[in-house]
Amino acid sequence: MTLPTWLVAALALINLIALPYIAFLLVTTLAAILGRRRGADAAAPIQRFLVMIPAHDEEGGIGDTVRSCLAMDYPRELFEVLVIADNCTDRTAEVARREGATVVERFDDAKRSKGFAIEYLIDRLKGSGRFDLLDALVLVDADTVVEPTLLRSFADLVRSGGRWGQCYYTVANPDASWRTQLMTYAFALFNGVTPLGLSRLGQSVGFRGNGMCLTTEGLRRVPWTSYGLVEDMEFSWKVRLAGETIAMRPEVAVRGMMLSGGGKAAEDQRQRWESGRRDIRRRMPGQILRSKHLGWADKLACLIEVTMPTMTALLAGMLVLFVADAATLTSPLPPALGPCLWAMCITIALTLSLSTVAPFLCFGLPWSYARALAYLPVYAAWKTVLALKPKPKRWVRTVREQPAGR
Numbered sequence: 001m002t003l004p005t006w007l008v009a010a011l012a013l014i015n016l017i018a019l020p021y022i023a024f025l026l027v028t029t030l031a032a033i034l035g036r037r038r039g040a041d042a043a044a045p046i047q048r049f050l051v052m053i054p055a056h057d058e059e060g061g062i063g064d065t066v067r068s069c070l071a072m073d074y075p076r077e078l079f080e081v082l083v084i085a086d087n088c089t090d091r092t093a094e095v096a097r098r099e100g101a102t103v104v105e106r107f108d109d110a111k112r113s114k115g116f117a118i119e120y121l122i123d124r125l126k127g128s129g130r131f132d133l134l135d136a137l138v139l140v141d142a143d144t145v146v147e148p149t150l151l152r153s154f155a156d157l158v159r160s161g162g163r164w165g166q167c168y169y170t171v172a173n174p175d176a177s178w179r180t181q182l183m184t185y186a187f188a189l190f191n192g193v194t195p196l197g198l199s200r201l202g203q204s205v206g207f208r209g210n211g212m213c214l215t216t217e218g219l220r221r222v223p224w225t226s227y228g229l230v231e232d233m234e235f236s237w238k239v240r241l242a243g244e245t246i247a248m249r250p251e252v253a254v255r256g257m258m259l260s261g262g263g264k265a266a267e268d269q270r271q272r273w274e275s276g277r278r279d280i281r282r283r284m285p286g287q288i289l290r291s292k293h294l295g296w297a298d299k300l301a302c303l304i305e306v307t308m309p310t311m312t313a314l315l316a317g318m319l320v321l322f323v324a325d326a327a328t329l330t331s332p333l334p335p336a337l338g339p340c341l342w343a344m345c346i347t348i349a350l351t352l353s354l355s356t357v358a359p360f361l362c363f364g365l366p367w368s369y370a371r372a373l374a375y376l377p378v379y380a381a382w383k384t385v386l387a388l389k390p391k392p393k394r395w396v397r398t399v400r401e402q403p404a405g406r
Contacts, residue, residue: 003331011328012337015344018321021314024304026351028197029358035200047135047155049079050125053101054117055142059091061257062142066099069140074151083142086117092142115231119224136215143257144210145172153252154213163218164239164246167211168192168363172255180258181372182379188359190311192250196362199248203301206236207246211254218244230276237284240302243293250362274310274383281307312380315355322348 051069055062062083069081082102085093093103106120118139125131135158140146150167157165169191174184195205209232214224222242226235239246284306288299308314325341325348333341356373359365 003328003333008328008333008337011324012340014321015325015341018317019344020304021308022318022347022351024301024308025194025314025355026347028194028201029351029354030197031200032193032197032362033354033358035197043156043159045075045078045152045155047078047151047158048133049074049136049138049151049154050130050134051079051081051138051140051151052118052121053081053083053096053140053142054086054114055083055088055092055096056086056117057088057090057092058142059095062092063095063099065140065142065144066096066101068145070100071148072146072151073148074155079151082121084117084121086114087112111227113227113231115224115227115234118231119227122219122224131216134216136213137219139210139212139214140254141210141256143172144254146211146254147252150211150252150254153249157213157247157249158215162247163215163221163244164207165213165249166195166205166207166246167213167249168253169208169210170253170255170363172257173260174369176258176260178372178375179379180260181369182375183258185359185365185369185372186311188363188365189355192363193355193358195248196250199250203298204240204245205248206240206305207232209233210256213249228276228279230280233277233280237280237287237306241287241291241293243291277310310383312376312383315352316376316380318348318352322352 053062053065053069058065066081066083072079080102081100082104083093083096085096085103085105087107087109088105093105096103104121104124106117108116108120122131122137125134136154138151138154153167154165170187171180171184174180191208195208198205209230212232218239222239222244224235226232226238228234236246285303288294288302288306291299294302309317322345325345329338329341329345356370360367360370
């Protein structure tokens with residue numbers, strides 16, 4: 001059966017629009033899988049760190065997080081753990097002090113977000129002169145456990161001349177439910193494979209909000225001024241547009257607690273993330289094009305990355321496009337279009353295959369987690385419904401189910 005000309009033209013246009021995103025995912029995934037791994041650095045640490053934990057009403061889990069940070073394998077005289085008890089109405093500050101953290105309490109009902117809390121502490125450090133005595137600030141969420149070698153990895157980053165770092169951010173309770181297993185897989189793909197591939201290609205990665213290293217030298221060049229729903233992503237682009245590079249440290253991880261079920265808490269959290277990302281996608285392309293610090297190739301890569309659909313939408317769209325292209329190949333086509341569609345089908349199949357196995361190969365996920373992918377259509381439908389709801393007007397703390405690390 002001969003297809004209408006308009007339908008063939010529409011399919012060709014869709015393939016042309018999708019090609020940059022598919023190529024981006026394929027290249028970064030290949031780089032993550034095939035790239036050379038870093039060797040261990042045995043140099044004696046001398047870098048001074050302040051581990052900052054912004055916390056709002058986190059008395060249930062802050063103790064585990066503080067203990068995890070204080071137990072890191074790093075000279076105790078070279079780092080301090082500080083909790084920013086931000087607008088707390090519970091015993092967060094008391095519990096954090098009891099576990100050995102320094103605590104700064106902040107109360108400001110007009111400026112309620114993680115971004116404002118971070119700016120407040122940085123200003124305090126500068127005002128007291130302590131900022132100049134530090135090499136870097138490390139940001140850890142209040143529902144997180146960290147690996148013991150976190151600071152050693154960031155010390156290696158600072159020694160090598162890096163100003164910004166992001167470690168692998170994954171899930172602390174992956175076996176709580178099918179939802180947390182699926183999120184562990186998604187985190188391994190979005191927080192692991194993609195930034196690892198970018199880093200191995202010599203590109204900057206984005207901050208992931210947890211397990212971030214901000215050197216004091218970097219903050220003098222690009223001050224913290226991000227307060228939105230996804231302050232980490234917003235600040236990432238400010239750093240990158242200034243010509244700076246955020247390096248991925250895949251050898252070390254922080255693990256945050258995730259909600260095991262759905263409900264309002266999960267909806268609020270996901271809606272905040274997705275709304276913030278949509279706002280970034282809307283505002284950032286023009287700034288990328290106007291940047292004086294990025295070359296044309298970097299601008300192209302950044303434009304592809306910032307406008308890319310969510311990983312769930314991209315993988316689902318690729319599958320649908322593969323089926324449409326394969327079905328179209330059974331009909332008579334213009335001479336040039338047939339080979340192009342064949343090439344596209346092969347590229348999509350290769351990208352889907354590699355993307356599916358990359359989290360297991362790169363970050364050692366148990367292969368049994370592949371069963372959770374059966375729930376992907378349910379999860380994708382849930383996210384689609386949330387995307388239709390109004391944008392949140394302000395940051396709202398996500399209700400925790402249990403303390404981190406338990």
